[in-house]
Amino acid sequence: MLGLGVDRLQADINRLLASLFHQGVLDEQFLQLQQLQDETSPNFVYDVINIYFDESEKLLRNLRLLLMDREFSDYKKIGLHLNQLVGSSSSIGARRVRNVCVAFRSASELSNRPGCLRGLEVVEHEYHYLKNMMHELFQVLTCFVNILLTFTQTEGKNVS
Amino acid sequence: MVMETESKFHVLAVDDSLFDRKMIERLLQKSSCQVTTVDSGSKALEFLGLRVDDNDPNALSTSPQIHQEVEINLIITDYCMPGMTGYDLLKKVKESAAFRSIPVVIMSSENVPARISRCLEEGAEEFFLKPVKLADLTKLKPHMMKTKLKKESEKPVAIEEIVVSKPEIEEEEEESSVIEILPLHQEIESEQLEPMLSSNKRKAMEEVVSTDRSRPKYNDITTSV
Numbered sequence: 001m002l003g004l005g006v007d008r009l010q011a012d013i014n015r016l017l018a019s020l021f022h023q024g025v026l027d028e029q030f031l032q033l034q035q036l037q038d039e040t041s042p043n044f045v046y047d048v049i050n051i052y053f054d055e056s057e058k059l060l061r062n063l064r065l066l067l068m069d070r071e072f073s074d075y076k077k078i079g080l081h082l083n084q085l086v087g088s089s090s091s092i093g094a095r096r097v098r099n100v101c102v103a104f105r106s107a108s109e110l111s112n113r114p115g116c117l118r119g120l121e122v123v124e125h126e127y128h129y130l131k132n133m134m135h136e137l138f139q140v141l142t143c144f145v146n147i148l149l150t151f152t153q154t155e156g157k158n159v160s
Numbered sequence: 161m162v163m164e165t166e167s168k169f170h171v172l173a174v175d176d177s178l179f180d181r182k183m184i185e186r187l188l189q190k191s192s193c194q195v196t197t198v199d200s201g202s203k204a205l206e207f208l209g210l211r212v213d214d215n216d217p218n219a220l221s222t223s224p225q226i227h228q229e230v231e232i233n234l235i236i237t238d239y240c241m242p243g244m245t246g247y248d249l250l251k252k253v254k255e256s257a258a259f260r261s262i263p264v265v266i267m268s269s270e271n272v273p274a275r276i277s278r279c280l281e282e283g284a285e286e287f288f289l290k291p292v293k294l295a296d297l298t299k300l301k302p303h304m305m306k307t308k309l310k311k312e313s314e315k316p317v318a319i320e321e322i323v324v325s326k327p328e329i330e331e332e333e334e335e336s337s338v339i340e341i342l343p344l345h346q347e348i349e350s351e352q353l354e355p356m357l358s359s360n361k362r363k364a365m366e367e368v369v370s371t372d373r374s375r376p377k378y379n380d381i382t383t384s385v
Contacts (some may be wrong), residue, residue: 029291036186037357044186049178083240087269088179091291 009144030093078108170194174237201244233304239268263303
């Protein structure tokens with residue numbers, strides 16, 4: 001019975017990951033990130049992705065504040081924020097977010113305000129999609145771990 | 161007797177972004193380095209023991225109060241930081257008699273050839289494009305080795321110590337080949353790179369950090385979209 005539960009979750013995880021890769025939401029760099037986790041740093045992926053979310057949301061808020069200001073003209077600042085977003089998104093393998101940030105950056109380099117506003121909307125959309133997908137992934141992984149833990153605890157009781 | 165703590169290289173990592181500090185710290189730890197991270201160039205200089213005079217930012221002196229206990233084998237810094245940029249930090253380190261021998265590596269998420277040459281000309285050993293990969297960090301060992309060997313040769317040592325230091329280096333190499341087990345595709349990439357590049361400096365300019373393997377590798381100075 002428990003065996004079936006584990007298999008199903010495993011299949012769910014695989015399906016979700018495959019879909020994210022297929023959609024280009026994630027790329028190979030996401031797998032490279034997993035390799036940095038080990039016994040000495042067992043929560044690395046979870047921690048670094050959460051830092052990514054915190055920092056990205058701050059950057060997106062700042063971008064929105066800058067662009068909403070009618071007297072806005074500091075395109076250089078927009079560029080700096082976007083460089084950070086491009087870099088960190090690349091680092092975790094968030095391919096689509098990275099790409100739309102690059103497009104947004106091009107608009108800022110041309111001092112194109114409507115282009116920037118559109119760019120920001122697209123980035124916000126892609127970012128939130130990624131965040132939801134990551135939450136779903138973490139949820140499934142947590143279920144997976146919990147089932148394994150329950151299984152091992154039950155086994156322990158049976159043995160004694 | 162080989163001392164475990166002595167054989168680990170200590171890297172000072174400088175980046176204003178918490179995310180980037182977390183990443184580079186983990187990458188360096190995975191490469192068997194001890195890591196200290198700071199969030200600015202001025203904090204990096206403080207850590208090294210260089211006092212930055214607020215009245216004259218161009219004046220540098222080794223602070224008599226701060227006794228640098230820790231030996232730093234390499235400084236790796238982000239280029240783009242508010243206040244003191246990575247380039248400014250590089251200059252200050254190279255201008256300092258006490259610390260100019262410490263190898264400095266610059267990281268940047270932008271592939272700007274003029275920027276890269278400027279940094280290399282100022283004395284940076286390498287210029288890494290972000291996202292920095294584990295494979296990139298294997299390039300650091302030779303630079304860090306040089307400083308350790310240099311320090312060993314400058315010290316007046318007994319014959320026994322010289323004999324012991326050699327196995328220490330070999331052990332370091334063994335350790336790195338055991339720990340840095342790269343996935344197959346990465347190994348293939350580095351094999352392809354090595355024969356084609358003639359020097360470290362050209363490497364920095366020609367290497368495009370790309371997570372998409374279908375993209376051609378030597379499109380050098382194009383910004384990827």
